[in-house]
Amino acid sequence: MTTSLQTSREGQQGRWLNRNVASMGVTSLLSDISHEMGTAILPSFLAAMGVSAAALGLIEGVADGVASFVKLGAGWFSDRIGRRKPIAVGGYFLTGWSTAIFALAFGWPLVLLGRVIGWFGRGIRTPARNAILAASVPAESRGKAFGFERAGDTVGAIIGPLIAVGLLGYLHPRVGETSSPFRIIFLLTLIPGLAAGTTFGLLVRDLPIPRTDTKFLATIRNLPRSFRHFLVGVGVFGMGDFAHTLMILAATQLLIEDRGMANAAAAAALLYVAHNVVYAGASYPVGALSDRLGRRGLLALGYVAGTLTAAGFMAAFLWRLATIPYLLLLFALGGLYVSFEEALEGTITADLVKAEVRGTAYGVLGAVNGFGDVVASVLVGVLWTAFSPAIAFGYSAAVMLVGGLLVYRLR
Numbered sequence: 001m002t003t004s005l006q007t008s009r010e011g012q013q014g015r016w017l018n019r020n021v022a023s024m025g026v027t028s029l030l031s032d033i034s035h036e037m038g039t040a041i042l043p044s045f046l047a048a049m050g051v052s053a054a055a056l057g058l059i060e061g062v063a064d065g066v067a068s069f070v071k072l073g074a075g076w077f078s079d080r081i082g083r084r085k086p087i088a089v090g091g092y093f094l095t096g097w098s099t100a101i102f103a104l105a106f107g108w109p110l111v112l113l114g115r116v117i118g119w120f121g122r123g124i125r126t127p128a129r130n131a132i133l134a135a136s137v138p139a140e141s142r143g144k145a146f147g148f149e150r151a152g153d154t155v156g157a158i159i160g161p162l163i164a165v166g167l168l169g170y171l172h173p174r175v176g177e178t179s180s181p182f183r184i185i186f187l188l189t190l191i192p193g194l195a196a197g198t199t200f201g202l203l204v205r206d207l208p209i210p211r212t213d214t215k216f217l218a219t220i221r222n223l224p225r226s227f228r229h230f231l232v233g234v235g236v237f238g239m240g241d242f243a244h245t246l247m248i249l250a251a252t253q254l255l256i257e258d259r260g261m262a263n264a265a266a267a268a269a270l271l272y273v274a275h276n277v278v279y280a281g282a283s284y285p286v287g288a289l290s291d292r293l294g295r296r297g298l299l300a301l302g303y304v305a306g307t308l309t310a311a312g313f314m315a316a317f318l319w320r321l322a323t324i325p326y327l328l329l330l331f332a333l334g335g336l337y338v339s340f341e342e343a344l345e346g347t348i349t350a351d352l353v354k355a356e357v358r359g360t361a362y363g364v365l366g367a368v369n370g371f372g373d374v375v376a377s378v379l380v381g382v383l384w385t386a387f388s389p390a391i392a393f394g395y396s397a398a399v400m401l402v403g404g405l406l407v408y409r410l411r
Contacts, residue, residue: 057381068370091125147287237403238372302340
């Protein structure tokens with residue numbers, strides 16, 4: 001027990017950019033190369049098979065829901081056993097091969113299965129990884145550490161779509177205007193995906209904590225009131241925070257009339273690259289700035305950027321603003337608000353909750369986010385299909401704004 005406590009304390013001393021932080025940045029980079037190679041082309045792949053926006057929203061919503069409720073149990077379990085690394089490694093390997101399942105799909109059900117498996121892996125790994133990350137650096141440097149890890153994740157999210165676009169350009173003339181190029185790319189995601197799990201397993205050092213015998217529900221009930229209040233704003237914003245694959249689908253639909261399927265898909269994927277460039281570039285500065293200025297106001301500002309993103313897509317469909325510069329602005333705003341969201345929600349959680357139950361706290365945060373994601377993705381997809389994309393994005397903008405106001409008013 002003494003050794004475990006000493007190891008944990010040592011992990012919180014010294015430089016913030018240490019072996020664990022750097023290794024988790026590399027792991028996130030590789031994992032997101034794999035994930036985003038598939039994500040960038042998934043909406044176009046589904047469109048080529050005639051799958052609707054409602055089905056895409058269902059796929060993303062159900063997958064997010066699975067991930068979120070798995071986070072709840074996995075985070076608590078990592079607190080209970082006092083070890084987090086084995087859980088994180090298993091989660092990375094599950095996610096690493098899940099996208100390859102899409103290569104076998106000829107309809108949306110198998111895509112849903114692959115997404116659920118991938119998000120199950122993400123669900124069990126995220127609370128454990130974040131708890132190790134929070135314990136690896138001094139409290140006053142957590143914003144930098146979380147921002148660095150998110151930046152690594154998002155550099156992967158830039159490289160992944162670029163690889164996918166390059167492969168589409170190479171494969172389409174040789175294979176033809178079929179689904180075959182998409183399927184080949186899905187299989188190739190195995191390479192960086194499995195490398196991510198290997199990197200975490202070999203390089204990241206676990207920071208054991210004392211085991212706790214506290215029951216699951218009792219642990220949740222004992223989380224600080226300030227943290228529970230914070231979750232209200234996060235949850236409301238999440239109910240408007242649609243899956244960003246719907247942004248790719250929106251761009252594809254707006255551009256397809258003038259450019260055709262292949263060119264519209266490539267353009268939408270490149271816009272998503274721009275989204276991720278902004279996300280990567282802003283994640284570390286946002287985290288570092290929060291160490292100096294505080295986090296609540298910055299997070300509320302990020303939520304407002306999300307509101308403007310959704311409102312901008314609503315305007316694009318109302319007035320047919322299908323120009324590359326306008327869509328580029330919207331994708332950049334989308335990347336900006338995600339950088340605030342990803343860098344600050346986890347950091348605020350570490351600030352509000354003591355180390356012994358952070359796994360549980362990250363699980364609860366993930367469950368709240370996941371509930372919101374299910375509501376957002378399914379509702380936006382259904383409103384899109386039943387009424388119009390403008391109504392779907394209008395709903396999203398209104399709910400996001402309310403979430404931002406709630407976070408801003410927190411004390």
